[in-house]
Amino acid sequence: MDIQFKGKRALVTGAGKGIGRAIAMKLALCGAETVAISRTQADLDSLKAESPSIETHVIDLSVWSSAKKALEALGHFDLLVNNAGVSRIAPFTEVTEEDFDYVFNTNFKALFNVSQVVAKSMKEKKSGGAIVHVSSAASKQGLNNHAVYCSTKGAVDSLTMVMALELGPHKIRTNAVNPTATMTDMGKYAWSDPQKSKPLLNRIPLGRFAEVDDVVEAVLWLLSDRASYINGVTLPVEGGLLVA
Ligand code: NDP
Numbered sequence: 001m002d003i004q005f006k007g008k009r010a011l012v013t014g015a016g017k018g019i020g021r022a023i024a025m026k027l028a029l030c031g032a033e034t035v036a037i038s039r040t041q042a043d044l045d046s047l048k049a050e051s052p053s054i055e056t057h058v059i060d061l062s063v064w065s066s067a068k069k070a071l072e073a074l075g076h077f078d079l080l081v082n083n084a085g086v087s088r089i090a091p092f093t094e095v096t097e098e099d100f101d102y103v104f105n106t107n108f109k110a111l112f113n114v115s116q117v118v119a120k121s122m123k124e125k126k127s128g129g130a131i132v133h134v135s136s137a138a139s140k141q142g143l144n145n146h147a148v149y150c151s152t153k154g155a156v157d158s159l160t161m162v163m164a165l166e167l168g169p170h171k172i173r174t175n176a177v178n179p180t181a182t183m184t185d186m187g188k189y190a191w192s193d194p195q196k197s198k199p200l201l202n203r204i205p206l207g208r209f210a211e212v213d214d215v216v217e218a219v220l221w222l223l224s225d226r227a228s229y230i231n232g233v234t235l236p237v238e239g240g241l242l243v244a
Helices: 018-029 041-050 064-072 097-125 147-170 185-191 194-202 212-223
Strands: 009-013 033-038 055-058 079-082 129-134 172-179 234-237
Touching: 009 018, 009 097, 018 033, 018 041, 018 079, 018 185, 018 212, 033 041, 041 055, 064 097, 079 097, 079 212, 097 129, 097 147, 097 172, 129 147, 129 212, 147 172, 172 212, 185 194, 212 234
Parallel strands: 009 033, 009 079, 033 055, 079 129, 129 172, 172 234
Antiparallel strands: none
C-alpha cells in the first residue's frame, strides 16, 4: 500500500537540490500540499517546473530573525522535514570561527528555529504532526576533518530526543534519519576522492553508499501514520556502517 499524505501540508527545507528536493517531490507525489524552501531561486524554479504543485520560497534559514518572520507568514504545517544543511571540511585545529558559525547556523540553529515556529502552530492548533530532521551517520562516528559538521549533527540528535519528549504529549512525533555518504552535491564535496571514500565504503556491510531514494523512503515512512508509535529515534540509513 502506498503512503498517502492527502489533506496534509508539508514543509521541506533545503529543497532546491539533493535529498531535500527528492523528498519534496515525493511528498507532492503522495498528495501532500508541499512547500519548499531553499536559498537559490534557479533551483526552486526548476523544482517548480518539474513538480508544479509545489509552492516555493527563497529563504536563507541561517539568519534567525528574518527566517522566523518569513516562516511565520507561511501558515500551518502538519509535516516538517528539516533537511537544509551545509558542510566545511578542515582539520580540527584549522577550523575558523567563520566555519563554525556558517555550519552551525544552518545545520543546527536554523533547524531549531524552523522547528519552534512549526511546532508552536501544531501545539496551538492541536493538530498533532510529524517532524523529521535529516541528521547524519556523522553524528555517531568520528570523521576526519569533519569536526564542526559532526558536532552539528550530534546536536540535532540531542534535540530530536528533547522535542520527542516535550512535543509527544501534543501528538507531535519527532524523529531523525542518519544517512551515510549520499552522492549529492554535498556528498561529492566530501567523498568524491576515492582515496578518502574507499576506507568508509569498505566498512559498509552492504558495500555501497546511500542512494538519495534510500533516505527519501526512510523520511516518508517516519512522517507517515505507519510510524505512528515511533518517536525520538535517530534512524541510521547507512547499510550497517555503524555496527562494524
Ligand atoms: P545539497 O548540498 O545537495 O543540498 C542542500 C540544499 O540545502 C540546497 O538546496 C541548499 O541550497 C539548501 N540550503 C543550504 N543552506 C541553506 C540555508 N541556510 N537556507 C536555506 N536552504 C539552504 O545537500 P544534501 O542533499 O546532500 O544534504 C541534505 C541534508 O542531508 C543535509 O542536512 C546534510 O547534512 C544531510 N546529509 C547528507 C549526506 C550526504 O552525503 N550528501 C549524508 C548524511 C546527511 P543552496 O545550494 O542554494 O545553498
